[in-house]
Amino acid sequence: DTAVSQTPKYLVTQMGNDKSIKCEQNLGHDTMYWYKQDSKKFLKIMFSYNNKELIINETVPNRFSPKSPDKAHLNLHINSLELGDSAVYFCASSLGPGKQETQYFGPGTRLLVL
Amino acid sequence: AQKVTQAQTEISVVEKEDVTLDCVYETRDTTYYLFWYKQPPSGELVFLIRRNSFDEQNEISGRYSWNFQKSTSSFNFTITASQVVDSAVYFCALSERNTGRRALTFGSGTRLQVQP
Numbered sequence: 494d495t496a497v498s499q500t501p502k503y504l505v506t507q508m509g510n511d512k513s514i515k516c517e518q519n520l521g522h523d524t525m526y527w528y529k530q531d532s533k534k535f536l537k538i539m540f541s542y543n544n545k546e547l548i549i550n551e552t553v554p555n556r557f558s559p560k561s562p563d564k565a566h567l568n569l570h571i572n573s574l575e576l577g578d579s580a581v582y583f584c585a586s587s588l589g590p591g592k593q594e595t596q597y598f599g600p601g602t603r604l605l606v607l
Numbered sequence: 608a609q610k611v612t613q614a615q616t617e618i619s620v621v622e623k624e625d626v627t628l629d630c631v632y633e634t635r636d637t638t639y640y641l642f643w644y645k646q647p648p649s650g651e652l653v654f655l656i657r658r659n660s661f662d663e664q665n666e667i668s669g670r671y672s673w674n675f676q677k678s679t680s681s682f683n684f685t686i687t688a689s690q691v692v693d694s695a696v697y698f699c700a701l702s703e704r705n706t707g708r709r710a711l712t713f714g715s716g717t718r719l720q721v722q723p
Binding site for chain 1: 640642644646650651652653654657696700702704709710711712713715716
């Protein structure tokens with residue numbers, strides 16, 4: 494039944510480590526997104542993929558690398574984690590350009606870097 | 608560039624009161640979409656409504672209603688007879704069609720506290 498799922502839900506790690514967050518959607522959508530929500534609840538786009546092709550790449554440190562093995566999955570790999578990376582990361586999906594524009598969000602991954 | 612402003616940082620009401628959450632947007636695109644999302648204390652983002660720029664009809668869904676006014680670039684959200692379960696952070700968001708920027712630009716959110 495889950496539409497957009499993310500794993501893990503919580504991630505606590507040390508500075509300098511490398512970690513990945515996985516996202517999967519079973520809605521048949523073409524476009525997937527990663528958003529970051531900071532401690533003040535502000536939400537900002539990081540990346541977007543349409544049919545496995547990167548279409549949005551905001552000003553994000555290159556320690557963050559998205560990967561889309563197929564259009565149902567969009568993973569986020571983070572190298573050399575820093576304290577400032579602590580945030581909630583949301584994955585979302587939508588039908589895609591020219592189609593119904595509503596984005597549906599996963600439950601979020603709460604990342605804490607110590 | 609696109610921008611969404613939610614000037615009310617926090618609103619506190621007593622149950623059964625009506626409350627309106629304000630949203631003002633800026634965009635140069637002629638076709639755009641406006642959204643409201645709810646983030647309850649559990650943290651997920653729940654889609655509430657999408658409004659297309661070419662459809663200025665207001666909408667009512669149960670206790671929720673939305674007032675879209677292009678002339679003032681506003682898309683306000685009213686909860687009638689608020690309930691404790693309405694306590695959450697509410698986000699207004701915008702995406703643009705013609706510029707190809709389909710990522711959502713969010714407002715800073717309004718935290719609504721409904722007291723029993």
